[in-house]
Amino acid sequence: MAVPPASWTILATLRWTADYFRTKGVSEPRAAAEILLAHTLSVSRLDLYLRYDQPLNPEELARFKALVIRRRAGEPVAYLTGHREFWSLDIRVTPAVLIPRPETEVLVAAALEAARFYEENEAGRKGPGEDQPKTGNRKPETSSFLGLEVGVGSGAVVIALATELPRMAWVGLDTSGGALAVARDNARRQAVLDRVHFLQSDLLAALRPTAAFALLLANLPYVPRAQWERLPREIKAFEPPGALLGGEDGLDLIRSLIRQAPQYVKGGGWVLLEVGDQQAQQVTALLQQSGAYDRIESIKDFSGMERVVRARRRNAAG
Template identity: 45%
Template structure:
């Protein structure tokens, strides 16, 4: 692909570029080559994807072509599109992302759905609930809850200051400045006490350490390892959260965690061993895999 066409050659139009880039991505085993080409070209031209087809015969200037070529090279090295464009949609909200945070996945919306099912609407007259997200990353989960149930009190932590900066920026972008963000490693910052939480949730690292190098290059080369590595058995973070959450949960409060597709039985065993929960339920995602576990703190109510 040359910036300037030779005499007699047709210019690089939007449609011609999309076709060439799709073919190039296919030859480099890039997933969803056409969609990838559209997203990157729209980003380079500062257009919406639909505009590419409205302006399909528009030729690119030399500067536009150079910018697009740079994006193609990055994607060809398997850098995720979300990091290239700096944005990812989650729960119908555009969110800023950077290599400091895990890219939000569609399956994590199952965690949001499970949380909304136990978090009352503001209209029911109940007291405001205290909700805590551990390891917030981009803030995708806590922002989704705050957008759906704005009347509650929201808190979110992360041990990475860089991640918290991204989450705070997303909160401002979506008018959720009331969320209180703080830095801490799981429950470390809460050891001083304080009112208990009614709901604690997290998408913690749950991949076995030995499996990480075998993941797609987009993941193991670019996403933060600390947000992926669950230790030797993948359960280190899950084990820690399950066993320490009761000290911060109100009686009858709920802990909701995203888990790996094959971790349901192990997580239930960990929960039973803690002896602090009277209800443990595993829910599946839309592909039929274990995805979310809900744990209710305290003793089973009478009757």
């Protein structure tokens, strides 16, 4: 057990807490101590080191200790502070939403590429299947087109895309009313709420099946039933199971979405799906079997895992 310091200055508190977390097996002990102390004092992590010899007052110390106890019991840091950085945006999170993961930024990057490709190659077409000659510097006739995210959670993904693609409008769907409230709040804070329309929906059920969307993306629950028990307690006990569990093989929702999506996506538009470990091949096969897609490829995350499967909706003529 770490020895309590003579005086609870910022630096002494950080050292004590990091040691305490380390002995209790809390992951990333130093970072957790810094984030929780910065949150308690409403300062940045850098400020902690600029004011390292400032003592905590009894009220600050009591609030900080309460957070340390909750972290020690497994509660994720992001739920304790109510914030998580994603795509360099400050995203508010509550226990109603999954904490956005760094690897999901791969989905954002792949969607950005697809949107730009669509704008260059498809947005100027007059109708699905109508090929235009690619001569001269053809500019899209209209650059305002629609994207759709299914399962928005905190809204991190659709908000990141809306900030990057200011001429696109978006629809964001989720079954969870609690998640939609958080997503709307985040969209308002990031000043994109006027371009993202949030709706409660079981997959695409709330939308009329018209091929309106240039992009459809989803990070749906994909944890297979058998893997649930093996998830860290930090996830199992605190994050919403409805954001994680994907049925027997994890692919229940992804399978349904692949079946439904062709009715909603324009020819030449793109479908992007985040997948779990070892699922990319199966998802690729499902997209191939549907016959509605071409250019199917998987995209790796920074750890080399196939994280996103991307496919293009075939043009009616193609």
